[in-house]
Amino acid sequence: xxxxxxxxxxxxxxxxxxxxxxxxxxxxxxxxxxxxxxxxxxxxxxxxxxxxxxxxxxxxxxxxxxxxxxxxxxxxxxxxxxxxxxxxxxxxxxxxxxxxxxxxxxxxxxxxxxxxxxxxxxxxxxxxxxxxxxxxxxxxxxxxxxxxxxxxxxxxxxxxxxxxxxxxxxxxxxxxxxxxxxxxxxxxxxxxxxxxxxxxxxxxxxxxxxxxxxxxxxxxxxxxxxxxxxxxxxxxxxxxxxxxxxxxxxxxxxxxxxxxxxxxxxxxxxxxxxxxxxxxxxxxxxxxxxxxxxxxxxxxxxxxxxxxxxxxxxxxxxxxxxxxxxxxxxxxxxxxxxxxxxxxxxxxxxxxxxxxxxxxxxxxxxxxxxxxxxxxxxxxxxxxxxxxxxxxxxxxxxxxxxxxxxxxxxxxxxxxxxxxxxxxxxxxxxxxxxxxxxxxxxxxxxxxxxxxxxxxxxxxxxxxxxxxxxxxxxxxxxxxxxxxxxx
Ligand code: BG6
Numbered sequence: 001x002x003x004x005x006x007x008x009x010x011x012x013x014x015x016x017x018x019x020x021x022x023x024x025x026x027x028x029x030x031x032x033x034x035x036x037x038x039x040x041x042x043x044x045x046x047x048x049x050x051x052x053x054x055x056x057x058x059x060x061x062x063x064x065x066x067x068x069x070x071x072x073x074x075x076x077x078x079x080x081x082x083x084x085x086x087x088x089x090x091x092x093x094x095x096x097x098x099x100x101x102x103x104x105x106x107x108x109x110x111x112x113x114x115x116x117x118x119x120x121x122x123x124x125x126x127x128x129x130x131x132x133x134x135x136x137x138x139x140x141x142x143x144x145x146x147x148x149x150x151x152x153x154x155x156x157x158x159x160x161x162x163x164x165x166x167x168x169x170x171x172x173x174x175x176x177x178x179x180x181x182x183x184x185x186x187x188x189x190x191x192x193x194x195x196x197x198x199x200x201x202x203x204x205x206x207x208x209x210x211x212x213x214x215x216x217x218x219x220x221x222x223x224x225x226x227x228x229x230x231x232x233x234x235x236x237x238x239x240x241x242x243x244x245x246x247x248x249x250x251x252x253x254x255x256x257x258x259x260x261x262x263x264x265x266x267x268x269x270x271x272x273x274x275x276x277x278x279x280x281x282x283x284x285x286x287x288x289x290x291x292x293x294x295x296x297x298x299x300x301x302x303x304x305x306x307x308x309x310x311x312x313x314x315x316x317x318x319x320x321x322x323x324x325x326x327x328x329x330x331x332x333x334x335x336x337x338x339x340x341x342x343x344x345x346x347x348x349x350x351x352x353x354x355x356x357x358x359x360x361x362x363x364x365x366x367x368x369x370x371x372x373x374x375x376x377x378x379x380x381x382x383x384x385x386x387x388x389x390x391x392x393x394x395x396x397x398x399x400x401x402x403x404x405x406x407x408x409x410x411x412x413x414x415x416x417x418x419x420x421x422x423x424x425x426x427x428x429x430x431x432x433x434x435x436x437x438x439x440x441x442x443x444x445x446x447x448x449x450x451x452x453x454x455x456x457x458x459x460x461x462x463x464x465x466x467x468x469x470x471x472x473x474x475x476x477x478x479x480x481x482x483x484x485x486x487x
Contacts, residue, residue: 001075005038005109005110005111006038006040006041006108006109006110007037007038007042007045007110007111007112007113008041008042008043008044008105008108008110008111008112008113008158008221008442009027009042009044009113009420010044010046010101010105010112010113010114010115010117011023011024011043011044011045011046011114011117012092012103012114012115012116012117012118012122012126012274013046013117013118014045014046014047014050014087014117015045015047015049015050015056015059015063016117016118017219018117018144018300019045019064019117020063020064020067021067022175022416023115023416024043024060024064024067024068025064025067025414025416026414027043027062027066027081027417027419028068028069028077028078028081028422029069029413030418030420030421031077031081031083031084031306031371031415031419031452032069032074032077032079032315035164035449036421037084037421037424039049040109040110040111041424042082042085042086042108043084043085043086043399043444044085044086044087044088044101044105045085045086045087045088046087046088046089046090046092046102047090048089048090048092048103049090050087051089052087052089052180052349053085054086056085056087057082057085059088060085061082061339062106063242065078065448066206074077077315078362079295079427081351083345085365086104088100088362092118092120092122092126092129093125094216095125095132096130098129098130098133098135098465099133100244101130101133101135101266101393102133102134102135102406102437105135108303111138111140111424111426112135112138112139112140112288113139113140113141113142113423113424114126114130114135114139114140114141114142115420115423116141116142116143116144117144118144119148120143120147120148120157121245123143123147123157123160123161124157124161126160127160127164127165128140128160128164130164131164135467136164136165136169137196139165139169139428140169140170140171140301140423141161141169141170141171142171142173142423143161143171143173144173145171145172145236146227146231146232146236147172147283147437148441149226149227149231150441150448150472151438151441151442151445153209154437154438154441155438156305156437156466160303162248167248167433167434169170170292170431170434170435171422171423171428171431172431172432172437173419173432174236174240174413174432175339175416175419175432176211176237176374176415177240177244177415177419177430177432178234178414178415178416178417178418178422178430179374179375179402179415179417180240180376180412180413180415180418181372181373181375181380181404182244182374182376183356183379183418184223184238184372184378184404185245185346185372185382186244186253188380189249189370190249190250191425195370196262198350199295199325199348199473200325200326201327201329202324202351203348203350203351204329204348204349204350205351205480206329206330206331206332206349206448206478207245207329207331207332207346207347207348207349208331208332208333208334208345208346208347208349208478208482208483209241209242209245209328209331209332209333209334209345209346210240210333210335210343210344210345210347210482211233211237211238211334211344212333212334212335212336212337212339212340212342212343212466213336213337213338213339213346214291214292214338214339214340214342214420215261215337215338215342216286216296216297216302216337216342216463217299217304217305217337219303219304219311220304221303221304221305222304222305223304223310224304224305224311224313225304225305225309226308226310226311227246227336228311228312228313229283229312229313229314229315229335230283230312230315230444230447230448230451231448232255233315233335234333234335234398234444235297235316235363235405235440235441236316236432236440238333238335239269239440239444240262240432240436240440241260241268241346242262242265242319242331242333243261243265243266243288243436244262244332244440245346246265246321246326247262247264247265248261248325249261249263252443253429253430254429255427255431256428256433258429259428259429259432259433259436262290262436263433263435263439264323265321265323266436266439267439268320268321268322268323269319269321269439269443269445270319270320270321271324271443272289272443272446272447274446274449274450277447277450277451278320279283279318279474279477280317280319280355280474281315281316281317281318281447282311282314282315282316282317282459282467282468282470282474283312283314283451283458283459284308284311284312284313284314284315284336284458284459284460284461284467284468284470284471285309285312285313285314285457285458285459285460285461286298286299286300286301286314286336286337286338286460286461286462287461287462287463288299288301288459288461288462288463289338289462289463289464289465290462290463290464291338291340291463292464293420295321296338297461298463299311299337301315305319305426308448310457311457311458312451312458313336313337313338313458313462314334314335314336314337314458314467314468314471315333315334315335315336316332316333316334316467316470316471316474316479317332317333317334317447318331318332319331319333319475320332330478332474332480332482334340334467334471334482336461338463338464338466339462339464339465339467340442340465340466340468340484341484342375342376343373343375343376344373344374345371345372345373345374345377346370346371346372346374346484347367347369347370347372347483348369348371349372349480350367350368350369350370352364353367355408357378358393358395359393359395366383367383367384367385367395367397368382368383368384368385369382369383370382370383371383371483375414376407377403378403379401379402379403379404380397380401380402381399381401381402382400383398383399383401384397384398384399384400385397385398386424396462407442410473418430419431423458464484466482466484472485478480
């Protein structure tokens with residue numbers, strides 16, 4: 001993991017929420033671990049409302065420190081981390097200020113990384129201003145989601161950024177791809193001989209991918225109300241997970257081999273016919289309810305949200321992949337805010353045995369199932385049937401658990417830490433290529449358009465539940481149910 005060359009990590013939006021909660025804590029963890037960041041590597045924070053470096057370090061001490069190392073901060077490491085941080089005061093609305101940045105970066109060794117932890121409306125102006133002072137050479141640029149609002153606006157950003165940076169310099173981040181269990185899914189599928197022969201329509205009945213959150217929209221009501229769950233979670237995280245689950249074995253793990261295979265899946269998604277939308281897509285919005293004993297308000301009364309909002313906070317979809325491996329296998333995707341639990345998991349339901357000498361209980365579907373839990377408690381669980389002890393041949397469900405924290409006590413890495421190290425080291429495999437992003441937008445757009453044109457509001461669900469009943473009814477049509485509905 002050791003970086004062999006120096007770097008300068010320039011953080012735009014240096015006092016933003018993302019810098020505070022994710023980016024600076026991830027850089028600190030990489031620094032603290034030792035050997036991951038070149039000693040000469042520097043972080044240059046850019047912000048407008050901070051006077052100078054001393055004031056910025058005060059801000060970092062006050063706001064970032066509480067988000068690092070749950071088990072207490074190593075003060076020596078923290079002090080040496082602060083030594084890495086420099087500061088440049090720039091008003092992003094004023095392109096002339098970028099000469100200050102150019103001067104601050106001049107003569108530094110190694111690669112420059114520009115991380116745009118800002119709103120997407122600033123992506124293009126920042127890139128143009130960087131180019132105007134010659135900073136687009138020998139550099140990489142990291143773009144946070146959301147990258148656009150639809151295919152057109154995403155293309156507009158990609159076109160403009162693409163005039164300044166080559167595709168190999170552009171790192172479009174989707175933090176779900178940096179999660180350890182997602183990496184493990186690749187290891188499981190392509191490092192073992194056991195699963196791949198079964199990973200296809202002949203043996204798989206259906207697949208579920210759920211990202212459920214207990215949180216609501218927090219302080220982001222305004223942003224979220226103009227975005228909704230389909231753009232916020234499905235177009236990116238869920239479709240990326242789907243493409244990793246369904247892709248063909250890549251030739252190697254180099255970035256384009258992996259991304260080519262994911263792209264093939266995204267291009268093979270069966271287009272949704274607007275006339276079928278009621279059968280294959282459910283959208284919901286939470287009403288007031290109770291989560292873990294606490295009353296929580298309705299979405300429409302959250303700060304920043306329009307009282308008559310029809311923005312969806314829940315989506316469930318039935319997706320099909322039109323290729324030889326997956327034809328006819330339904331993939332059920334689901335995400336929502338203010339649901340009953342915080343859980344992200346992939347459930348592969350295998351078919352029942354074709355004939356059972358062991359009685360009817362062996363014929364039931366769901367006897368063999370692989371559950372890949374991304375969070376919390378990263379585990380992979382394989383369900384099988386076994387004989388119950390005692391007289392007769394009665395079968396019961398048992399499972400094998402791979403609990404990674406028990407096998408590997410050290411070295412766990414947060415998604416952002418892994419991804420930031422990948423940017424610094426020039427590894428693109430876990431970043432979204434432009435054509436993948438376009439394919440994903442192309443697939444979700446008919447749903448967005450149909451919902452926008454429809455005068456039906458999202459279906460209500462009480463906060464603290466698993467979303468509208470229609471999401472369960474959709475699965476019932478396929479003789480299946482969501483994992484938590486199994487008895
Ligand atoms: C972000 C979304 O991309 O992912 C948020 O914008 C969401 O709305 C978050 O809460 C979920 O990420 P995680 O890693 O907490 O599951």
